[in-house]
Amino acid sequence: MKPLKNDPYAGRRKQMVRTQIQARGVSDPKVLEAMDTVPRHLFVSEALHDQAYQDFPLPIGEGQTISQPYIVAEMTQALNLTKEDRVLEIGTGCGYQTAVLAQLAYKVYTIERIRSLFIGARRIFDELGFHNIVARCADGTLGWQDEAPFDAIIVTAGAPITPKALISQLAMGGRLIIPVGDQSVQSLKKIVRDENGIHESDLGACRFVKLVGEQGWRD
Known part of the structure; x- marks a missing residue:
């Protein structure tokens, strides 16, 4: 990512990391550094810049x-x-x-089904100089078979069940993080694939918008 010049939100970002993230038990220094580096305010509308580092989700359209x-x-x-x-x-x-993922991984493949969001995200990736992100507009519940297997998969919407396509695209030793439940509340699941099979653990309750697609909720 290109370094930001004269970032007026750098102080708020550090405070966010210290009071909202580190204080709640996130301790991986690489994750904390990524959260302190990526300018969250640039990913929301200008009208919401002053709220970008507060402790809640924000609308993106x-x-x-x-x-x-x-x-x-x-x-x-x-x-x-x-x-x-x-x-x-x-x-x-x-x-x-x-x-945030691109700060930590070799390459990130990302799928968005809503074209307007896909176009907007691609634009900001280019503006910030991310060269290790590959994006496409498609049904994410089917994964990205042509590029599989993946060392890690993350799903940022709530699914009724874990899509079989995503489990099948995990590499040996791969990790999958996904919210699973109904359309109001989900459990954050961590699924690991190893030589003994598939192992699932529960990371706690969460709330996400619904995962729409062939192996998710119907639109």
Whole structure:
């Protein structure tokens, strides 16, 4: 990412990391650094810049939201990313979570089904100089078979069940983070694939917009 010049929100970003993220138990220094680096305010409308570093999600249009900073950090930490990892993100949205992942991984493949959001995210990736993000507009519940397998997969919308396509596209040792539940509240699941099979753990309750697609909710 290109370094920002004269960033008026740098102080607010540091405070966000300290009081909202680190104070709640996110301790991975690489995740904290990424959250302190990526300019969240640039991923929302100018009218919302002053709210960008507060402790809640914000609207980004088309009935979608940018997630609360803490949940972005928590999900990112749960992926245990390295600089060699290839990551698949389902639900690009405004691109903020994508940008955080791109600070930590070798390459991020991201899918957004809503074209206007896809176009907006692509524009800001280019403006900020992200060269390790590959984006497409498609049904994310089907994954990205041509680029599989992935070391990590993250889903940023709530699913009724974990899409089988995504599990099948995990590499050996791969990690999948996904909210699963009904359309009002979900459980954040971590799924790991190893030589003994598929293992699932519950990271706690969360709330996301619904995951729409062939292996998700119907629009």
